[in-house]
Amino acid sequence: MDSTTQSPVRILLVEDEELLREFAAESLREEGFDVQAVGDGDKGLQVLQSDAQFDVLLSDIRLPGASGYELAEVGRMLRPNMKMILMTGYAPGLPATLENVVHCVLQKPFGISALTGVITAALAGGTAAAS
Numbered sequence: 001m002d003s004t005t006q007s008p009v010r011i012l013l014v015e016d017e018e019l020l021r022e023f024a025a026e027s028l029r030e031e032g033f034d035v036q037a038v039g040d041g042d043k044g045l046q047v048l049q050s051d052a053q054f055d056v057l058l059s060d061i062r063l064p065g066a067s068g069y070e071l072a073e074v075g076r077m078l079r080p081n082m083k084m085i086l087m088t089g090y091a092p093g094l095p096a097t098l099e100n101v102v103h104c105v106l107q108k109p110f111g112i113s114a115l116t117g118v119i120t121a122a123l124a125g126g127t128a129a130a131s
Contacts, residue, residue: 008034009123012052014044014059014071015087020108024058027112033119041066048074054082056119061088061105069095076101083122 015021042065061068
């Protein structure tokens with residue numbers, strides 16, 4: 001890709017709560033991101049295993065089908081340059097195998113400005129802030 005060409009950041013959003021998924025996807029699109037949103041972990045796995053290109057995986061941890069942890073593991077193996085951000089309404093610990101892979105675990109609820117800030121920091125190579 002030519003460095004002078006600005007293409008939108010591509011995000012795979014995996015979230016089972018429909019209203020949150022739609023709100024986050026639309027809000028991120030309004031911020032200039034290219035978002036593909038799916039509603040469960042198994043669909044997320046299918047997309048990760050496809051030829052579709054993504055810069056960021058943004059996934060809930062607790063999902064029907066594959067979990068956000070499983071998506072991050074697959075992402076780590078198949079797409080080592082993809083940034084990974086997990087979201088949760090709970091406070092689970094991050095598995096040791098993902099501590100240096102997942103940029104951040106974002107606690108729900110969060111504002112869209114917090115979300116875009118975390119994505120921007122991940123893309124800039126900021127320090128991982130997994131909590």
